[in-house]
Amino acid sequence: xxxxxxxxxxxxxxxxxxxxxxxxxxxxxxxxxxxxxxxxxxxxxxxxxxxxxxxxxxxxxxxxxxxxxxxxxxxxxxxxxxxxxxxxxxxxxxxxxxxxxxxxxxxxxxxxxxxxxxxxxxxxxxxxxxxxxxxxxxxxxxxxxxxxxxxxxxxxxxxxxxxxxxxxxxxxxxxxxxxxxxxxxxxxxxxxxxxxxxxxxxxxxxxxxxxxxxxxxxxxxxxxxxxxxxxxxxxxxxxxxxxxxxxxxxxxxxxxxxxxxxxxxxxx
Ligand code: DGL
Numbered sequence: 001x002x003x004x005x006x007x008x009x010x011x012x013x014x015x016x017x018x019x020x021x022x023x024x025x026x027x028x029x030x031x032x033x034x035x036x037x038x039x040x041x042x043x044x045x046x047x048x049x050x051x052x053x054x055x056x057x058x059x060x061x062x063x064x065x066x067x068x069x070x071x072x073x074x075x076x077x078x079x080x081x082x083x084x085x086x087x088x089x090x091x092x093x094x095x096x097x098x099x100x101x102x103x104x105x106x107x108x109x110x111x112x113x114x115x116x117x118x119x120x121x122x123x124x125x126x127x128x129x130x131x132x133x134x135x136x137x138x139x140x141x142x143x144x145x146x147x148x149x150x151x152x153x154x155x156x157x158x159x160x161x162x163x164x165x166x167x168x169x170x171x172x173x174x175x176x177x178x179x180x181x182x183x184x185x186x187x188x189x190x191x192x193x194x195x196x197x198x199x200x201x202x203x204x205x206x207x208x209x210x211x212x213x214x215x216x217x218x219x220x221x222x223x224x225x226x227x228x229x230x231x232x233x234x235x236x237x238x239x240x241x242x243x244x245x246x247x248x249x250x251x252x253x254x255x256x257x258x259x260x261x262x263x264x265x266x267x268x
Pocket of ligand 1: 016187
């Protein structure tokens with residue numbers, strides 16, 4: 001197999017990374033994907049950094065076992081907790097990419113005055129977005145808010161109903177988000193409720209969703225390493241550490257129709 005024909009490994013705690021995998025599929029239809037959703041350990045957002053690092057290590061090793069030319073950490077909580085670790089431990093075997101740095105690059109190349117970030121408890125308490133945005137000496141002030149109910153809500157399929165509307169409204173009414181000109185969706189699950197979030201702000205706030213930004217950065221990284229697939233895409237493979245009906249439903253929605261979904265109990 002030529003180097004470029006190898007798949008791109010993508011992982012998240014559950015369905016969230018599918019938003020990024022879908023954007024990659026749209027931007028780079030020639031690439032094949034191996035997706036791992038760690039549904040047995042979901043949600044990552046309330047786990048310790050150490051636990052998330054350990055899960056991420058094992059999953060990266062699994063994806064490298066499928067000869068992945070790149071492993072994309074399609075989860076903000078794992079990007080905040082494990083990116084440097086994975087880069088140090090696996091960077092000589094495959095390309096490692098996270099979802100936070102591309103968004104930081106994007107926002108620092110725009111002139112925002114006040115930015116909001118919403119994410120899991122793990123991502124927000126790490127302060128990664130603020131630190132990286134300030135290190136890049138962007139002038140924007142950054143206000144972060146943990147919104148921990150959103151991932152379980154989405155994974156349970158509460159998306160377009162009274163429950164989800166009430167939770168979204170309660171979180172986004174927080175005074176720290178008054179007057180923002182853009183909101184970073186600092187969790188890859190949140191693009192699934194992007195419309196409801198935009199609607200809360202009467203479509204007056206730019207909602208920055210990492211999926212498209214990450215897919216564009218990923219293309220550049222593959223080009224720079226001469227790893228774009230010039231041939232035809234192979235079959236996408238989807239793995240979960242525990243089978244949930246909802247995962248199959250969402251994966252079929254993003255990837256239209258029959259998907260090859262298997263359970264892989266990689267912790268046994
Ligand atoms: N999609 C993950 C993220 O971007 C969700 C984390 C979780 O499982 O709590 O942070």
